[in-house]
Amino acid sequence: MATNTLRDWFQTPLGHYLLEKERAYLDEVTPDIFGFHALQLGLTETDLLSANRITHKMRIAASGDVDVRASCHELPIATQSIDLVVLAHTLEFAEEPHALLREVDRVMMPEGRLVIVGFNPWSLWGLRSALGFSRDQYPWNGRFLSLVRVKDWLALLGFDVSAGRLIAYAPPFDSERWRRRFGFMEPAGDRWWAVGGAVYMLQAIKRVRGMRIITPAWQEKAAREKALVAAAKRQGQAKTSAHLRIVK
DSSP states (O other): OOOSSHHHHTTSHHHHHHHHHHHHHHHHHGGGOOOSEEEEESOTTSOTTTTOOOSEEEEEESSSSOSEEOOTTSOOSOTTOEEEEEEESOGGGOSSHHHHHHHHHHHEEEEEEEEEEEEOSSSHHHHHHHTTTTTTSTTTTSOOOOHHHHHHHHHHTTEEEEEEEEEOOSOOOSOHHHHHHTTTHHHHHHHHOGGGOSEEEEEEEEOOTTOOOOOOHHHHHHHHHHHHHHHHHHHHHHHHHHHHHHHO
16 A cells, blocks of 8 residues: 555554554553643644643644644744653654754753654664565655664753663564464564664653752752751750760
8 A cells, every 4th residue: 555644554454553562662651750831743633742741731733633734853842841741653754853943942841841753764664675575655765763873863852761671673574474373573572683673762851060959948848857957966966965975
């Protein structure tokens, strides 16, 4: 089946198989990420943030049924205003993936969370893309970026990788019957061939070096009072010890 867009491909049986695994992972990790604003770039026809509890969530793309129509390289969003960003299969189809990451970095709050979903070139899926089979169709016409390269880019931008996982170890057969025959590779791959998953799910935290997190005034007051109490106890213990030595 010819697929002219990535959206078309995710509606095929093979794409549906992968999307279900990606959604399961995001539904597991995003509920514990809090803030005021969340942003989804890529696969905007699917709500990948449905499990997240952030109130204001946006999907941005150049076209389609989205909240805001704009280029991902020029986001109409204020600097340091987004708490969570999900990049779903965006980097491998971007003309300048590193520039896209810089733009994401610009709009993210310090200590904000970034989740990247990308095709792994060091997998059977990456091999199918590299061999040129269906190279004129999605998703095989994308430039699959290695996990090492993405991590290097994140480090240059000041992100700390906090967690990650690879998923989907079955060969990329278009036939569902053949995928079922190789279903044994799912649990075996996660254990014995962890680098061979079709897709990596990478979590990172935006760090701002030299930044001091300002705590609420009541927390600072409580900390000062606790320190004073501890100092008073130490002073009292010292006086007691001195008194005992004099008595002896």
